[in-house]
Amino acid sequence: MKNMAEKYTSKYVFPKTANLVLPLLVLLVIGAGTYVPVVVGLGASPENTDVGYQPVQPVPYSHALHVGQLGLDCTYCHTTVDKAAFAAIPPTQTCMNCHTNVRTESPKLAPVRESWQSGKPIEWVKVHDLPDYSYFNHSAHVNKGVSCVSCHGRVDHMGEEGVYQAKNLSMGWCLDCHRNPEQALRPKDQVTNLGWTPDQLKLAEPGTESFQILQEMNLAPNEEITQSKLGEFLKKKYGIRDHHFMTSCSTCHR
Ligand code: HEC
Numbered sequence: 001m002k003n004m005a006e007k008y009t010s011k012y013v014f015p016k017t018a019n020l021v022l023p024l025l026v027l028l029v030i031g032a033g034t035y036v037p038v039v040v041g042l043g044a045s046p047e048n049t050d051v052g053y054q055p056v057q058p059v060p061y062s063h064a065l066h067v068g069q070l071g072l073d074c075t076y077c078h079t080t081v082d083k084a085a086f087a088a089i090p091p092t093q094t095c096m097n098c099h100t101n102v103r104t105e106s107p108k109l110a111p112v113r114e115s116w117q118s119g120k121p122i123e124w125v126k127v128h129d130l131p132d133y134s135y136f137n138h139s140a141h142v143n144k145g146v147s148c149v150s151c152h153g154r155v156d157h158m159g160e161e162g163v164y165q166a167k168n169l170s171m172g173w174c175l176d177c178h179r180n181p182e183q184a185l186r187p188k189d190q191v192t193n194l195g196w197t198p199d200q201l202k203l204a205e206p207g208t209e210s211f212q213i214l215q216e217m218n219l220a221p222n223e224e225i226t227q228s229k230l231g232e233f234l235k236k237k238y239g240i241r242d243h244h245f246m247t248s249c250s251t252c253h254r
Pocket residue numbers: 057061063066067072073074075076077078089090124125126127128129148149152155156162163192194
């Protein structure tokens with residue numbers, strides 16, 4: 001991640017040397033055979049130091065306006081989120097698709113026009129940043145029906161002050177979901193629809209994946225669609241792997 005991340009002004013959660021020390025620590029911990037209590041302790045420790053982190057960005061870009069009001073899909077800009085580990089930040093070209101014609105004089109867009117003229121990318125400041133010794137992959141989540149909202153909150157409500165970190169991204173937080181993934185699964189076609197709730201499945205349009213799932217679930221008339229019912233169904237349909245895989249150290253530390 002850090003290669004791409006270095007294009008931003010990176011914030012380091014740990015000093016750089018920690019990137020060497022920690023994998024060793026992990027090996028030692030496993031070797032000692034005492035990992036269970038250690039990890040329970042780690043998982044339980046409140047290390048939510050980054051919740052609310054909201055760096056000042058070079059342009060007052062608003063998700064609330066572009067997503068919430070204009071209705072752009074996340075993948076219009078974050079084009080790799082369902083294909084790769086890293087969720088691409090859009091190049092200036094993407095902004096200029098519209099801003100060559102829209103608000104061409106706006107002072108708020110001056111850095112975008114400068115970047116367009118000079119060819120130098122806008123230096124967005126990275127908000128979410130895991131330490132290098134942990135492995136994360138966007139497509140592995142998005143293609144199994146885990147929504148952006150589970151990990152980033154209501155980005156579609158975040159305004160000109162920029163994106164802030166809504167969840168603590170600690171190991172304990174990752175494991176909370178990995179132990180009970182059914183609480184977070186939804187149809188893949190609703191992953192970028194942040195306000196979606198399970199009862200909306202009944203409104204699915206024929207021909208969509210949601211509609212197919214609704215039919216396969218074979219509910220009784222008037223039967224309520226709860227998250228646990230839907231989640232258990234999708235866990236099988238999407239072939240979510242077992243508890244052992246989801247909680248193994250090597251899944252996230254490789
Ligand atoms: C028109 C382009 C555009 C669209 C559409 C868009 N984003 Fe973004 N997004 C950006 C830009 C530019 C940034 C960098 C500035 C910032 O962090 O505020 C960003 C940053 C982010 C970040 C913070 C990344 C980091 O540095 O950690 C998250 C999370 C995010 N977007 C999620 C979403 C989600 C979820 C959606 C759909 C609901 C979405 N975005 C739709 C352009 C877009």
